[in-house]
Amino acid sequence: MTWSMARSADAYVDTSAFIAFADRSDTHHALFRRLFSNPPAIVTTTLVVAEGHGWFLKRYDRTRGLQFLSLIEELTPLQVLAVGPDEHAAGAAVVRKYTDQDLTLTDAVGLALMTRDRIERCWSTDHHLGLGGALLAIHDPGT
Amino acid sequence: MIRTQISLSEQEYAAAKQEARRLGISLAELLRRSLRAVLPCDESRPWMRYAGMIETGDPDSSSRIDDVVYGAKR
Numbered sequence: 520m521t522w523s524m525a526r527s528a529d530a531y532v533d534t535s536a537f538i539a540f541a542d543r544s545d546t547h548h549a550l551f552r553r554l555f556s557n558p559p560a561i562v563t564t565t566l567v568v569a570e571g572h573g574w575f576l577k578r579y580d581r582t583r584g585l586q587f588l589s590l591i592e593e594l595t596p597l598q599v600l601a602v603g604p605d606e607h608a609a610g611a612a613v614v615r616k617y618t619d620q621d622l623t624l625t626d627a628v629g630l631a632l633m634t635r636d637r638i639e640r641c642w643s644t645d646h647h648l649g650l651g652g653a654l655l656a657i658h659d660p661g662t
Numbered sequence: 663m664i665r666t667q668i669s670l671s672e673q674e675y676a677a678a679k680q681e682a683r684r685l686g687i688s689l690a691e692l693l694r695r696s697l698r699a700v701l702p703c704d705e706s707r708p709w710m711r712y713a714g715m716i717e718t719g720d721p722d723s724s725s726r727i728d729d730v731v732y733g734a735k736r
Contacts, residue, residue: 539724543714546685546721549698552713556703573731583716590712623728644724 528562528598531633531653533643534570534625537587547644547657554642554656558596561642564632565602566625602628609635622647668693685721 540551568591575583591599600606610628622630630651633641641653649655670678682692705713720726 534727535724538727540713542716542718542720542723544718544720545724546695547724548714549695552710553698553701553703555713556705556707556710570727570731574727577730578718579716586712586715590709593709593712621728623732645727 527560528636528638529559530561530640530642530656531629531638531648532561532563532567532597533629533641533645533648534567534574535644536642536656537567537571537590538574539644541587541590545644550656551642555594558594560598561596562598562600562632562636562638564600564606564625564628566628568599570623570625600632606631617650620647620650622650 536551536554539545539547540555542548568588571587571591572584575587591597602610606628607624609631610624613627613630614622614624617627626645626647629641629648632638633648633653634651639653640656640659641648642656643649644655644657646655649658678692679689682689685692687695704710
C-alpha cells in the first residue's frame, strides 16, 4: 500500500466532529468546542472535507460551504490526507468486512486509515467510527 | 477518571434523570456534558471563530449527516 501516512496523528477527525463544532444546537457542541480549542496533531481525509462541504451546501448555502472550507484551511493542526486508488481499495475492503452496517465509503476509508496508522482516538459522534476499536471522543472520560 | 459526589434537590434529580432518559444517556454523561458547556475554553485560535457559527435547532444534527448528504433511506 502506498497511500500517504498521517504524520503521527493523535486523533482522526470525522465529519460529525466538524458539524458538532460548528452547530451550537448539537448536544456534543461543548465537547468539540473544547477539543478544537486546543487540538493535538489531528488528521482527516479529503472525503471527510467533501462530505462536510456537501452538508453545508445542502443544509445551508454556498456561503456556509465556503466558511467550512476556510475552517479546514485555518485549522493548522489538521492534516488532510488525499484519497487515491489505494485508499479507495482499503475503504472498499472495510465496507465488505462490515456488510451488516450502513457504512459510507468516507467512514470506511477513515476506519482503514486509523488501522493503517495505528490511530487510537477518533473525534466523531458516529458509532460506526468505533468499529475498528478506536476510542470515540464522546466515550472518552479523558475529554 | 475522578469520581465525585454532588447533592441535588429531588426536583433537580428527577428533571435530570428525565432529560438523560430523553437523550438516551446516563445521568453521569448528562452532568459531564452540562459541565463542559459552562467551563471556559481557549477561544484565541483563529479557527475558533467558526465554533457555533450555525444553529440548526437539532441536538442530533451531527448524528444525521448521512440523511442530509446522501438522503434518508426510503
